[in-house]
Amino acid sequence: MRLMTLPPEFITILIRCPELAGRAGVLVVCINCKSTARNELRHRFFGRDNGAAGSDLGRAYHQMFSAGRTALVLPFLLAVLLIPSVPAFAQIDFTGVWNGNTNAEDGPERAAGPSLVEFLGLPINDQARQWGLAYRPGRLSLPEHQCQVHAIHYIHRGPFAARIWEERDPVTHQLIAIHEAISTYEQKRTIWMDGRPHPSANAPHTWMGFSTGVWNGNMLTVTTTHVKHAWHRRENLPSSDEVTVIEHWVRNGNVWTHISVTEDPIFLAEPLIKSEDLTLNASPNFNPFWPCESIEEGERARGQVPHYLPGTNPWVAEYAAIHKLPQEVTLGGPEQMYPEYRNRMKTLPVAVFEEKAPPSVGTSSTPTPPAAPAGGRGAAPPAAGRGGGAGRGGRGN
Numbered sequence: 001m002r003l004m005t006l007p008p009e010f011i012t013i014l015i016r017c018p019e020l021a022g023r024a025g026v027l028v029v030c031i032n033c034k035s036t037a038r039n040e041l042r043h044r045f046f047g048r049d050n051g052a053a054g055s056d057l058g059r060a061y062h063q064m065f066s067a068g069r070t071a072l073v074l075p076f077l078l079a080v081l082l083i084p085s086v087p088a089f090a091q092i093d094f095t096g097v098w099n100g101n102t103n104a105e106d107g108p109e110r111a112a113g114p115s116l117v118e119f120l121g122l123p124i125n126d127q128a129r130q131w132g133l134a135y136r137p138g139r140l141s142l143p144e145h146q147c148q149v150h151a152i153h154y155i156h157r158g159p160f161a162a163r164i165w166e167e168r169d170p171v172t173h174q175l176i177a178i179h180e181a182i183s184t185y186e187q188k189r190t191i192w193m194d195g196r197p198h199p200s201a202n203a204p205h206t207w208m209g210f211s212t213g214v215w216n217g218n219m220l221t222v223t224t225t226h227v228k229h230a231w232h233r234r235e236n237l238p239s240s241d242e243v244t245v246i247e248h249w250v251r252n253g254n255v256w257t258h259i260s261v262t263e264d265p266i267f268l269a270e271p272l273i274k275s276e277d278l279t280l281n282a283s284p285n286f287n288p289f290w291p292c293e294s295i296e297e298g299e300r301a302r303g304q305v306p307h308y309l310p311g312t313n314p315w316v317a318e319y320a321a322i323h324k325l326p327q328e329v330t331l332g333g334p335e336q337m338y339p340e341y342r343n344r345m346k347t348l349p350v351a352v353f354e355e356k357a358p359p360s361v362g363t364s365s366t367p368t369p370p371a372a373p374a375g376g377r378g379a380a381p382p383a384a385g386r387g388g389g390a391g392r393g394g395r396g397n
Contacts, residue, residue, distance in 0.1 A: 092218050092251045093166075094178065097281040100160030105277065110157050113234050115319045119332030128237055128267035129331055133313050135236040138306035141299060147292035149185040149207040151230030153245045153262045156276050158234065160184055163286045178213060178220075186290045191222050198225050205241050220249040232262065232272055240266035254280035269334040312359050320351035327351040 102110040119132060139145055150158050161183040167176045180189040189208040198210055209227035213220055224245040232239045239262070248259040256278040263271050300306070320330040326348030335341050 091175070091215050092220065092249075094164045094220070094249060094251060094256065095166055097161065097163050097284060097286045098256055098278040099281050100156070100158070101277050101279055102159065106157070109233075111159075114236065116236070116315045117313070117317075117330055118319050119233075119237065120325075120330055121336045122233065122237065122332040123268055123270040123272055123334035123337055124232075124237060124332045125267060125269045128232075129333075130310070131238050131267070132236045133316065134307045134310070136306035136308055137235070138299075140235065141297050142305065143294040143296055146294040147185070149187060149230075150234075151227050151239065152189070152208050152211075152224055153227065153239065153243060153260055154231060154234065155182060155184055155187065155207075156258050156260070156278070157274065158184055160278070161281075161286065162278075163288070181286075181288055183286070183288055183290055185292065186288060198223075209245070218250075220247075222247040222249065232264070232267065238267055240264055242266055256280065270337070308359070314356040314358050317351040317353040318355075321353035324350050 100110075108114070116135075116137075117133065119129065124132070140148075149155075163181045165179050167179060168174060169176055175193045177193055178191040180191070181187075182189065185207075187208055189211065191211040191213040193213050196212065198212065203210070203226055205226045205228045207228055207230070209224040211222050211224040213222045215221075222245075224247070225243075227239075227241060227243050227245065229241045230239050231237055243262055243264045246261040246263075248261075250257040250259070257275065258278060259273070259275045261271050261273050262268070296302075317327055319325075320327050326345060328348055329336070329345060330351070335344075
């Protein structure tokens with residue numbers, strides 16, 4: 001379809017159709033055409049020769065203007081003008097209640113959680129690796145970590161249920177935003193679809209970040225920034241507050257495929273790509289609550305943070321030895337994402353694990369808890385009391 005630029009006394013729309021039986025099909029629609037305007041239209045589109053009355057195009061042209069022009073024009077013009085207001089047909093409806101599918105995929109990681117020093121295939125750099133080797137599971141017993149939220153680039157991988165709904169303009173019904181209420185840690189997220197820019201780098205960072213979305217055919221692409229410091233892999237591999245997360249949402253029937261590509265200039269050497277499948281729940285019931293209350297468990301002195309100093313983690317080789325893998329393989333790195341790395345694996349020795357007693361929590365000796373009245377806050381717990389064993393919070397506490 002072509003809209004001409006002609007003198008202001010008329011508006012002309014020309015539609016050229018494919019050739020049928022050797023004759024060019026032409027439809028001309030004209031509003032308020034004067035005779036001089038019709039001549040200009042004929043010469044501009046058909047040429048002075050083809051527009052002659054004796055030619056096929058000329059006869060079609062003159063027949064068009066001898067018909068009832070106004071009756072044909074108005075419905076057609078209205079249809080053309082209204083087409084831009086119709087939403088893109090490729091947009092997909094993600095509204096509904098969705099549940100995670102941890103039993104069918106990545107169960108050991110997404111349910112029970114990863115083993116210690118299990119960084120296989122992750123494009124981490126040296127900073128992230130050192131952070132992971134220093135991680136001690138007892139860290140999660142600290143009040144500030146007991147209810148730590150999964151950030152947006154991880155939350156779809158854990159125990160998950162979400163309700164998704166749309167926000168539309170009440171007059172035009174244009175899509176303004178997609179809202180996602182996530183049961184895990186009672187998180188609420190907004191994906192802005194109205195073209196607004198991301199805020200300044202100094203704007204507040206949250207667990208869900210700031211998200212904008214666009215449609216690529218029938219796939220929704222979401223860009224998220226302004227995310228808090230969290231983790232790329234639950235508990236033991238950190239993510240910085242400078243991450244940029246690109247999500248691709250694809251729906252096939254009642255299956256929502258969620259793909260994320262995370263870039264982190266602080267802890268990743270290359271983008272980290274993950275995917276999950278979620279299933280549409282036929283029931284509209286959704287529990288948005290996630291009760292979590294942090295308490296002081298009294299297992300260690302106030303301010304003491306469980307960790308391993310460099311070179312003191314006794315569990316480095318355990319996972320590799322159990323699965324008969326080289327030690328290097330379990331330490332991660334960008335080269336492990338590529339099939340060529342299999343050739344290097346064949347040249348590396350299998351790890352050997354010798355179980356040792358874990359060192360004291362972050363110090364060379366166990367500190368003495370501060371004195372307190374008997375039974376009062378801060379008193380040392382009894383030897384056989386609540387918690388305190390090496391089994392709580394993982395190996396070595």
